Amino acid sequence: MRRLLPLAALAAALLFPVAAPNEYYLYVAALAFIMAISATGLNLILGYAGQLNLAHAGFMAIGAYTVGILTVDDGVPYWAAFALAGVIATVMGVLAGLVSLRLKSHFFAIFTLCVGLILSLVIEKWSGLTHGTTGLIGLQAPAPIGPIRFDTTEAQYYLVLGFLVAALWLMHRITGSLVGRGFVAVRNGEDLARALGIDAFRTKLLAFALSAFYAGISGALYAGFVRFVGPDLASEGHTFDMLAFILVGGIGTLGGPLIGAILLTILTQSLQFLQDFRMIVFGPLLILLVIFFPHGIVGSIRLRRARRAAWTAGRKVRAHA
């Protein structure tokens, strides 16, 4: 069952282009996947390592702008720019993390909110580099790899899906490893983790850098897919969208961000008039979620399963006694 579910989901995603009524569905789905990759990165620092990083959209914008500036203004090939986007976002993440991670809980959140704001202000004002509020127009679709071309929406959908699967698989490996356990240990109790010999600062820094890497890659995909990069991408509302995905799907779970991204995308798409005012629904939804349903979908299922297991185990013990 545990192995079957992801495979079934993958099969459904692979067959989706056949079943989709038109290209628009593919476009929206691919966009949701791109956001899910970024949200998966945010979930690493927020859900696993327990730090509310409110600058996440800024790192996604760094990735997108790296690709945009390099391919449009400097004529660098897409995939070279793509790789650089990941590298630059990670480096910026390490730099931001070195300063911000010295602060604890809400000080960290406020600080990263400021970092995110500085990033978006710089993007908006430094028009010589970023083209300011007009943004970058005329981006190319991802360059073909050998015989595979990415100029149709369908091909791009599969490209994004491939990256999503890779991102989730990597996250699965990270969170299952000793390093991943270290993240959770720091989240649950920094002093306790330190007593176990975990270098809390380095652990958090690693989580921060990895989450920035995810954001950078997702931003690079975004740039190639939407073919427009604007300063809006770095706004805090964007970070908040990803926060919503994580909370709906389940904070600190592998599939949570993806499930949240898909569900909330369907919700906003079916309530088209909401596009600009989605926060009228999202805002109260999030408040209700953290009050009444803080574990999200995946978390709640897992909790119920754990409770049932504990109950059966308890019954067995009682039967023996």
Added chain:
Amino acid sequence: MVMLFQQILNGLTLGSVYSLVALGLTLIYGILHIPNFSHGALYMVGAYFAYYLAGSLGVPYWGAMVGAAAVVALLAMASERLVFRPLRDAPVLHDMIAAIGLLLFLEAVVQAIWGADFHRLQSPHTQIVHLFGLVAPVQRLLIVAAAFALMLALHLFLQRTVMGSTIIALAQDREGAALVGIDASRVSLLTFAISGALAAVAAVLFAPISLVYPAMGDLVILKAFVIIILGGMGSLPGAILGGMVIGFAESFGAFYVSTDYKDIIAFALFVLIMSVRPSGLFPGGVR
């Protein structure tokens, strides 16, 4: 000389507005120990409500200020009741997420009602005072005077009245306050009402010389956070002093460095100070 005076007056006006917002924020932090990200939205709603009262209903400027303060105080109390009280025992993370949810919700509602356009709130005080060859717009002088009067009133309220001392008592020791019969829920509500009213008054004071738009609270609230971290979370003198520091840094920075980047100056200063001294300029506040 004239330019210098101009910058000092600008710094004082900005500092006064920031201090008022930061005071409300630091009061709530002292009581609940949560960073209330929705505070900036209260500031923004205050400006819009005054704009509505003055623009559409023809209420005079000062009347609109009182009306906005009352409405935002009620709104702040409602947010305490409906959002923050149910989360009393939840992890800090949940409070922060709920507060951001509230912030974006209020922004979206205001945008749905009034649109994303910029509005201007008219003030009756458009005169300019000439004194010793120096020029000063009356509205700026009023901002400074009103802000200092409010700070003094707040100080007297907290120090000289029983109701005010309950707030201080709760901030010092929650259990101790409960032991001497202070109702924590009522004091929380009172604190939210005061901080909301302060934010609204700050917004209505500042709106005639700036603009009214849905995201107007975002920068102000971030600066207020910077201020209370620098000044020590929960410290009232720290909030006022920090507000003035940021106000002056911004006004002189805009003049001597660049107007484009004047909003970044506060954050750059903050990032710089926090990198060197992670415990803030005046550690010893609640941490």
